[in-house]
Amino acid sequence: MSRRILVVDDQEDNRRILRDLFTASGFEVIEGTTGEEGVAVAEERRPDLILMDIQLPGIDGYEATRQIKAKPALSATPLIVVTSYALSGDDAKAFAAGADAYVSKPFSPRALLAKVREFLGPA
Numbered sequence: 001m002s003r004r005i006l007v008v009d010d011q012e013d014n015r016r017i018l019r020d021l022f023t024a025s026g027f028e029v030i031e032g033t034t035g036e037e038g039v040a041v042a043e044e045r046r047p048d049l050i051l052m053d054i055q056l057p058g059i060d061g062y063e064a065t066r067q068i069k070a071k072p073a074l075s076a077t078p079l080i081v082v083t084s085y086a087l088s089g090d091d092a093k094a095f096a097a098g099a100d101a102y103v104s105k106p107f108s109p110r111a112l113l114a115k116v117r118e119f120l121g122p123a
Contacts, residue, residue: 002026002027002028003027003028003048003049003120003121004027004028004029004030004045004046004047004048004049005018005022005027005028005029005030005047005048005049005050005051005116006029006030006031006032006038006041006042006045006047006049006050006051007019007022007029007030007031007032007051008031008032008033008034008035008037008038008041008050008051008052008053008056008061008064009031009033009051009053009056009082010033010034010053010055010056010057011053014053014105015031015033017109018051018082019031021109021112021113022113022116025113026122027116027120030045030047033056033057034056034057034058034059035056035057035058035059035060035061035063035064036058036059036064038050038052038056038061038064038068039059039064039067039068042068042071042074042077043071043073043074046073046074046077047077048077048078048120049077049078049079049080049116049119049120050068050077050078050079050080051079051080051082051116052064052065052079052080052081052082052083052099053081053082053083054081054083054090054094055083055084061081061083061094061097062093062094062097063097065079065081065094065097065098065099066097066098068098069097069098070098078100078101078119078120079098079099079100079101080099080100080101080102080103080115080116080119081094081099081101081102081103082103082104082105082107082112083102083103083104083105084104084105084106090102100119101115101118101119103115
């Protein structure tokens, strides 16, 4: 069974890039487009890793991360913030919310895949 990655991003282009990258590498990709949907899908589908954007409709990625990490069944799930919202101190805010890693856009697909593999191993 392949490892499941939840991508939470409101931009279809970003989700497509991540979907193509990770499915081509043997991972299963599930998606959410809002913070609330990301929390709900994480609870329902129990992904092996979560990629979270910060600028989302509804609750932002920081709050979605806090809610996910507060759930006992999801607290150990690796969560990587992947965002273009990369102002000074945003990485610290992401880590304070419970993120396990922080990647700013634009990102190198190879570097992001390597970061995911640090947490999950090969697909």
